[in-house]
Amino acid sequence: xxxxxxxxxxxxxxxxxxxxxxxxxxxxxxxxxxxxxxxxxxxxxxxxxxxxxxxxxxxxxxxxxxxxxxxxxxxxxxxxxxxxxxxxxxxxxxxxxxxxxxxxxxxxxxxxxxxxxxxxxxxxxxxxxxxxxxxxxxxxxxxxxxxxxxxxxxxxxxxxxxxxxxxxxxxxxxxxxxxxxxxxxxxxxxxxxxxxxxxxxxxxxxxxxxxxxxxxxxxxxxxxxxxxxxxxxxxxxxxxxxxxxxxxxxxxxxxxxxxx
Numbered sequence: 490x491x492x493x494x495x496x497x498x499x500x501x502x503x504x505x506x507x508x509x510x511x512x513x514x515x516x517x518x519x520x521x522x523x524x525x526x527x528x529x530x531x532x533x534x535x536x537x538x539x540x541x542x543x544x545x546x547x548x549x550x551x552x553x554x555x556x557x558x559x560x561x562x563x564x565x566x567x568x569x570x571x572x573x574x575x576x577x578x579x580x581x582x583x584x585x586x587x588x589x590x591x592x593x594x595x596x597x598x599x600x601x602x603x604x605x606x607x608x609x610x611x612x613x614x615x616x617x618x619x620x621x622x623x624x625x626x627x628x629x630x631x632x633x634x635x636x637x638x639x640x641x642x643x644x645x646x647x648x649x650x651x652x653x654x655x656x657x658x659x660x661x662x663x664x665x666x667x668x669x670x671x672x673x674x675x676x677x678x679x680x681x682x683x684x685x686x687x688x689x690x691x692x693x694x695x696x697x698x699x700x701x702x703x704x705x706x707x708x709x710x711x712x713x714x715x716x717x718x719x720x721x722x723x724x725x726x727x728x729x730x731x732x733x734x735x736x737x738x739x740x741x742x743x744x745x746x747x748x749x
Contacts, residue, residue, distance in 0.1 A: 491718050492522040493743060494726035496565060496699065498735050499526055499549070500541040506552070508732050509544070513553045515736050517560040519743050523593065525565035525726055526550060533603035538703070547580045554588035563593035565670060565699070565726065566652035570598060570615040571608055574622035578629045578639070586641045593668065595650035596623065597658065616657055623649070623665040654682050663689035668724070671698035675713065676720035683721055695723050702738055703730025711745045
């Protein structure tokens with residue numbers, strides 16, 4: 490059974506924070522299994538459809554988790570090489586404990602060269618730094634010594650989701666991930682990406698992808714979602730565009746997809 494997920498609309502600095510709470514509660518009530526938040530620190534252009542992530546995702550997740558009871562929350566995706574892996578581990582483990590073990594940490598290497606420059610990070614080193622940071626996260630979450638006391642310890646698994654469709658991203662997912670999320674794939678492209686991912690290792694990894702329905706008729710998006718399920722997708726995360734119409738689209742998509 491595929492898990493429907495939602496990408497919360499965090500692209501507008503003028504959006505009232507309470508709107509995110511309303512949408513998270515609605516997603517939980519509608520049966521969506523996970524709500525994702527995007528991430529950008531200092532993008533080169535205005536926040537919007539390209540650079541989503543106005544509200545810092547880990548802080549926001551803490552706020553939303555306190556207002557919900559069942560739905561998981563995750564980052565899709567946190568740009569890991571822009572941050573200290575130790576700080577991210579501490580934040581995520583704390584959120585996991587406070588939320589009742591409802592956090593999945595979605596991570597990626599990033600793609601906006603200008604954003605790396607803006608925060609003083611070296612773009613060309615992002616792959617190496619991401620791999621090193623993932624190793625640190627794994628060690629801390631699984632109780633291996635990193636030279637100090639790590640608390641709160643992770644009592645229930647805190648899944649790592651690796652996002653991306655490039656060869657390095659797929660290798661990274663095979664080595665470190667519990668979940669993988671693609672983007673912009675049709676059924677054939679999804680199946681090919683999963684086959685490549687599986688070729689890099691035999692660890693069990695839940696596989697899924699993201700879709701967008703921000704305008705137009707829902708028919709093609711519902712059909713694309715079914716094609717992805719037929720291709721083996723275990724999760725489908727849908728972005729519903731502008732926060733003013735997101736709830737209507739979220740409800741309609743759920744109804745149409747489950748009816749099919």
